[in-house]
Amino acid sequence: MGRRLRGTVVLTVGVSLYTAFIVWYFSLLDPEAFKQVAQSLPPAMLEAFGMQAIGSIGGFLGGQIYTFVWLLGLGIYFAYTAAGTIASDIENDRMDLLLSFPVSRSQLLLEKFASLLLPMTVLNIVVGGVTYGLVLAIGETIDPMHLALAHLLSIPYLLVCAAIGMVLSVLVDRAAIAERAAMGAIFVLWMVESAVGTAESVAWLRYISPTHYYQPTPILLTGTYELMDAGILLAGFLGLLIIAQVLFQRRDI
Template sequence: MSETARYEVERRIRGSIVLTAAISLYSAFIVWYFTVLEGVNTEEVFEELPPAMVDAFGIESLSTIEGFLGAQIFNFVWLLGLGLYFAYMGGGIIASEIESERIDVLLSFPISRSQLFLEKFASILFPILVVNTVGGVAIYGLVLAVDESIDLTHLLLAHVLSIPYLLVCAGIGGVFSVAVNRTSVAEKGAVGVVFVLYLIESIVGGADEYDWIQYLSPTQYYEPTPVLIDGTFEFIDSAILLVTLLGLLLLGQIIFSRRDL
C-alpha cells in the first residue's frame, strides 16, 4: 500500500468505527423487534401495499428472520443507506482537494493524477470491508442471542456480494469528484444519481413498458433478500457490477488527467 492510500485509510478509521457501531445498534433493534412480532401475521400487513413498494424494500417473507433482516436491514441499510453513504464519500476524494487548493501540493509529489485518483478511491474499500465484516459478525451473533438461526453461508454471501455494489456507488461519486471543483456539488450529485437509480429500479422498472430501464441501476444486480433466504444469486450480476466499476474508474482517470486545475 502506498503512502497516499495508507494515509487515506488512517483518516477513515474513526468514521468506519462510528458507522459500524451505528449499524450494529440498528441491527440489534431490528432483531429484537422481530422477537416482539413473534406470533403476529406480518404478511397480512403488506398484502395491500403496491407491488413497487414491496419490491423496493425487498419484502418476501417477514415471518422468517432471513426475510425480516433482508427487508429491514439489507434492503434499507446496505442497499440504500450505505449506497448513498459511499456515493457521498466518493464524491469528496478529489473535489475536496481541489476546493481546498491542496491538489497542487499533492501533484507536486512523484505521483500521477491517475495514481492519485486510484489510491484515494482504494481507501474507500477499507470502511466497506469493516462494515461488512464487523456488521456481519454482529448480525449473526444477535440472531443467535435471540434463539433464532440463520444460514451462515447465506449471510456471508449477502455481505460479500454487497462489496461490488457499494464500490460502484462509490465509483459514481468518484466520477463526480473529478468532474467538478466544489465538494458539496460532487457529493450531492453522486447521492442524487444513486438515489434516482434506486427509484428507477424499484419503482419505474416495475412497469412492463419500462422494464428495460431497471438494468441501468446497480441495485438491479444486488438483491440481498433472496440470498439470505435460500442463497439464490447470479454470478453474472456481480460480474456486471465489477465491469461497471472498472468503467467508472477508467472514466474518472480520463476526466481527471485531462482537466485544467
Template sequence: MLELARYEGRNRLRGSVYLGIAMSLLAVIVIWIYPSFADSFDDVDEELLTAYPDEVIQLFDVQTMASLEGFLAFELYVFGWTILLGLYLAYLAAGTVADDVERGRMDVLLAMPISRARTVTEKFAALAVPIVVVNVVTPVVVYVAAELVGEPIPAADVAAVHLLSIPYLFACAGIGLLASVVADRTSIAQRAALGVTFGLFMLESLLVGTDYEAVGVIAPMRYYDPNGILLESTYDLVSAGVLVAMTLALLAASVGWFRRRDV
C-alpha cells in the same frame, strides 16, 4: 507503492470503525425487536403486505416478514445497506478529489512524482477501508444476535449477503468518484452523487415489471438482491461480476476526466 492509498486509508479507519458500530447497533435493534412481532407476522403476513401500497412493496422489495431473514432483508439490508450505505459511500467518494481541488491541496499533491491516474485510483482504493470494516464487523453481530434470539440464520447466507454487498458499495462509490472529478466544488459533487445514486434506486425499483424495466440495467441496485440471498440462499456471482465491471468503468471514466481537466 500505494503510499497515498495507505495514508488515506489510515485517515478513514476511525470513521470506519464508528460506521461498523453504528450498522451493528442497527442490526441488533432489528433482530431484537423481531421476536416481539414474529407470531403476528405468522398469522397476517400476507394480509400485512397486502395492506401496504403496491409502490412501497415494490420500492423496498418486501417479500415476507414472517421470518427473521425476510425481516432483516427489508429492515436492514434493503434500507440499511442498499439505500443508506449506498448513499453514504457515494457521498464519501464525492469528496475524495473535489475537496482537495477546492482547498488547493491537489496542486501540492500533483507537484509530487505521482500521476493523476494514480492519484484518483489510490484515493478510490482507500474507500475499501470503510467498505471492508462494516462488512467484517456487522455479519458477526448479525449471526450471534440471531442465535441469541433463537432465530439462527445460516452462516453462509450471512457471509454471502455481506460479501456480495462489497462490489455493490464500490459501484456506488464509483458514482461518487465520477462526480468528484467532474464538479468544481465538494458540495456540488456530493449533492450530485446523492441525487444520482438515489435516482438510480428509484428508477430500478419503480420500473420493475413495466415496459421500461430494461432501463434499470444501469442501476447498481439491480445486481444486489438481499432477499434472494437470505430467503433462497441464491448467490448471484454473475451480478457481482457486473458490479465489478461497472465499478471499473466508473473508475476509468473518472481517471480519464481528471487527466483532461484543469486543476
C-alpha cells in the same frame, strides 16, 4: 486509510446498534401478523422494499437492514464520501501541492479510492458477525453461508456506488456539489429500480441501476443469486473508474 479509521469505527458501531435494535424488535413481533400485512401490500411495494417474506428473520433483515441500510444508506454514504475525495482538494487548493510531489494523477486517484476499502471491508465483516450472533441470541436461525454471501456480494455494488461518486468528484470543482449530486444519483437509481419494476414499457430502465444486480433478500432467504450480476457490477465499477481516470488526466487543475 488511517485517516478513515475513526469514521469507520463510528459507522460500524452505528450500523451494529441499528442491527441490534431491528433483531430485538423482531423478537417482540408476531410473525403471522406480519405475513398478513405483507399479503395486503402491492407486489411492487413488496419487491421495492425487500419484504417478500417479512414474517421470517431472513426476510425481516432483508427488508429492514439490507434494503434500506446496505442498498440505500451505504450506497449513498460511499458515493458521497468518494465524491469529496478529489473535489475537496481542488476546491481548497491542496491539489496543486499534492501533484507537486513525485506522484502521478492516476496513482493519486487510485490510492484515494482504495482508502474506501477499509470501511467497506470492516462494515461487512463486523456487521455480518454481529447480525449472526444476534439472530442466534433471540433463538432464531439463519444460514451463515447465505448471510456471508449477502455481505460478500454487496461489495461489487458498493464499489459501483463509490465509483459513481469518484466520477462526479473529478467533474466539478466544488465538493458540496459533487457530494449532493452523488447522493441524488444513488437515490434516483434506487428509485428507478423500484418504480419501473411492474411497468413493462419502461422496464429496460432498471438495467441501468446497480440496485437491479444486487438483491439481498433472496440471498438471505434461499441463497439465490446470479454470479453474472456480480460480474456486471464489477465491470461497471472498472468502467467508471477508468472514466474517472481519463477525466482527471485531462482536466485543468
